[in-house]
Amino acid sequence: MKKGKLIIFSAPSGSGKTTLVHYLLDKPELNLAFSISATSRQKRPNETDGKDYYFISPESFKEKIKKNEFIEWEEVYKNNYYGTLKSEVENLLNKGKNVIFDIDVKGGLNIKKQYPDNSLAVFVKPPSINELKKRLEGRQTETPEKIAMRIAKANEEIQYSKKFDVIIINDNLEKAKKEVYRLVKKFINESR
Ligand code: 5GP
Numbered sequence: 001m002k003k004g005k006l007i008i009f010s011a012p013s014g015s016g017k018t019t020l021v022h023y024l025l026d027k028p029e030l031n032l033a034f035s036i037s038a039t040s041r042q043k044r045p046n047e048t049d050g051k052d053y054y055f056i057s058p059e060s061f062k063e064k065i066k067k068n069e070f071i072e073w074e075e076v077y078k079n080n081y082y083g084t085l086k087s088e089v090e091n092l093l094n095k096g097k098n099v100i101f102d103i104d105v106k107g108g109l110n111i112k113k114q115y116p117d118n119s120l121a122v123f124v125k126p127p128s129i130n131e132l133k134k135r136l137e138g139r140q141t142e143t144p145e146k147i148a149m150r151i152a153k154a155n156e157e158i159q160y161s162k163k164f165d166v167i168i169i170n171d172n173l174e175k176a177k178k179e180v181y182r183l184v185k186k187f188i189n190e191s192r
Contacts, residue, residue: 005098005188006089006115007032010108011124012154014136016170020124021102023177024184031188033097035088038064041080044141054085072103072110077149084111098188105157108164120187122180123164127171129154 007024011017025032036050040058049055056064061081065073073083084103092099101111105123112121126132132154136147161167166183170176 003118004093004096006111006119007098007100007184007187008108008111008119008121009100009102009124010105010121010157010164011170012126012132012157013150014132014139014154015124015126016135016173016176017124018102019173020168020170020176020180021100024100024180027181030184031096031098032100032184033092033095035084035092035099035101037082037084037088037101037103038070039080039082041077041082071114072107074104074107076104077146077153082107105160109160112165120166120184121164122183123161123167124176125158125161125167125169126154127169 009017009021021034024030025034036052036054038054038056038061040056040061043049043053043055047053058079058081061073061083064070064083064085069085069087070083071086071089073081076082082104084101084107089099101108103111108121108123112119126135129151133147133151136142136150142150168176168179168183
């Protein structure tokens, strides 16, 4: 059987990465399935457990770390753990799917390192830190302190962008959608 591909999307929060991931998931010809991560952060009102994330307690998260159930995990923000479950990725690959990840920069590079042959790591760059701040404020889901925390992290994450296979600058969403579609389709159709 043809081995499935792993498509990794990493970006500072607010760069439009999730929109691009959903856009690709809606294209049946790409045969993509979303890798649902586990997290210990609070669920937001618009999120569904088992669809956006597996929301679990910090204790249960730490238990899974001990049992070696993660491909990678990070304490992305203080006391907020996020991780990719081995079982999740294996199930999707066994179903014959290509797997798409929406994860932080370090996690993305970590997966790339473990699956160098069949993964494509895409970094979505916001046009500027100022624009990113505006977007996060417009979302109205985070407190000013949390926004400041995310901005500080974004500055740090942008330093890693060069290690990715491709960088997409999301200054125009329609253009970015077309570009990611073309790249991902080409990668999925290549034989490796
Ligand atoms: P949010 O709280 O906005 O959903 O996500 C915060 C950050 O954690 C985002 O950059 C998101 O991509 C990242 N993230 C989500 N799932 C995972 C994961 O499984 N592993 C890692 N390392 N980061 C993740």
